[in-house]
Amino acid sequence: MTTAKRDTYTPETLLTVAVRIFNERGYDGTSMEHLSQAAGISKSSIYHHVAGKEELLRRAVSRAIDGLFAILDEPGAQRGRAVERVEHVVRRTVQVLVTDLPYVTLLLRVRGNTKTERWAMERRREFDHRVADLLRAAAADGDLRADVDTRLATRLLFGMVNSLVEWYRPHPGGGWEVDQVAETVVRIAFDGLRTADGPRAAG
Amino acid sequence: MTTAKRDTYTPETLLTVAVRIFNERGYDGTSMEHLSQAAGISKSSIYHHVAGKEELLRRAVSRAIDGLFAILDEPGAQRGRAVERVEHVVRRTVQVLVTDLPYVTLLLRVRGNTKTERWAMERRREFDHRVADLLRAAAADGDLRADVDTRLATRLLFGMVNSLVEWYRPHPGGGWEVDQVAETVVRIAFDGLRTADGPRAAG
Structure with missing residues (x-):
């Protein structure tokens, strides 16, 4: 279990995490679940910042x-x-x-x-x-x-x-x-x- | 279902297929099942030629x-x-x-x-x-x-x-x-x- 931390992300700092994971796993190989785990916040918290992983890529x-x-x-x-x-x-x-x-x-x-x-x-x-x-x-x-x-x-x-x-x-x-x-x-x-x-x- | 074809491979021609699949899927992402499907022969036929995928890589x-x-x-x-x-x-x-x-x-x-x-x-x-x-x-x-x-x-x-x-x-x-x-x-x-x-x- 990942202990969810309080969401202190901005779209910009979330982007830093997403880019790291995209580069490690490949964009195709990255799920919202992976991003959620890496950021330590829930998927719904991520959706609060961006529409989805394609927006992060863009x-x-x-x-x-x-x-x-x-x-x-x-x-x-x-x-x-x-x-x-x-x-x-x-x-x-x-x-x-x-x-x-x-x-x-x-x-x-x-x-x-x-x-x-x-x-x-x-x-x-x-x-x-x-x-x-x-x-x-x-x-x-x-x-x-x-x-x-x-x-x-x-x-x-x-x-x-x-x-x-x-x-x-x-x-x-x-x-x-x-x-x-x-x-x-x-x-x-x-x-x-x-x-x-x-x-x-x-x- | 793949229709298995008669095994007419040599270690050399099997290698050509394996290298193509390794490059497409990555070595880590390639299973013996993938090689078997790409070559159109059974896994046991592949094992007749080589000890496993690491030998093909080598x-x-x-x-x-x-x-x-x-x-x-x-x-x-x-x-x-x-x-x-x-x-x-x-x-x-x-x-x-x-x-x-x-x-x-x-x-x-x-x-x-x-x-x-x-x-x-x-x-x-x-x-x-x-x-x-x-x-x-x-x-x-x-x-x-x-x-x-x-x-x-x-x-x-x-x-x-x-x-x-x-x-x-x-x-x-x-x-x-x-x-x-x-x-x-x-x-x-x-x-x-x-x-x-x-x-x-x-x-």
Whole structure:
């Protein structure tokens, strides 16, 4: 038996618990019963705050999506050469991803079984397309190498960035700082690991 | 009711079915009953070929692990400057990953609940360490930029490579060829997306 505690939740703090459980069990594998147990309050108390688990999912992925799209409106993403704008977007995407790690993790894991999940996937694709557009503009400016397919590069770039949800954990007092990770991603992706005067493979 | 078909499986062809189901349902979520239904043969027929589902897992992840470790013994990984050896290993890792996609997907998803899973994770870490060693050697040669942490670069590099299991699908008659993907990964990671004479961010 779970001892029910007094409901001191707000929709926001309840969301924190829900996102943790969604990430642990998967959204499909999470029932209202699981949420009730994890929060230590009754299901009817949860329904007092939200209409159901899909509303919690919508609020959670909205937070991640809003954070990502806000980047595109920043001055660094709006002004300057396309290559510098796309570097800004990649750097800030890493920062948003790390800052809102559980929310972005959830966003990256939704699989499209409900209307909310399909909407989230659609928005995510839209964000990817916006970044791909910037990469194409940078290639058209002659600032990106011409021997790399832009769409493939976009996939690989997001593959590198999104992998953070699998292995990056903020370590208080140790590990990598978010800005170091963001800067390293940008350096690898745009300038490469080799020193400028290092040997080049015959390729 | 499933209509049981005559058991024409070999351990190898049974493995193909098992790996597909493990990837669809997760290893933990797969029962012998699921395997029996997917293969269309009885559970006792399966036990005729293998001792149980853990043996199928061991065979499957061994195939992926053997494929990856074999790369390290290739001449391209043994001779030449460290930076060229690590480029060879990364290029070949992509090729092995794509060639044995379902097997490597399974390897990357095991989570350590059984002895076999823990062994697979240990071997995977060992492979990562071998590549990290090569990157460190290349950095010591002065061939890799000094302002990037080697351990962080290794994580990001594998993040990019391993993301392939999430989004790459071989398209007969379309899409990206495996060699193009492998070459693009190496170009991005080592030379970067920018043209050599493109502008550099102030950062």
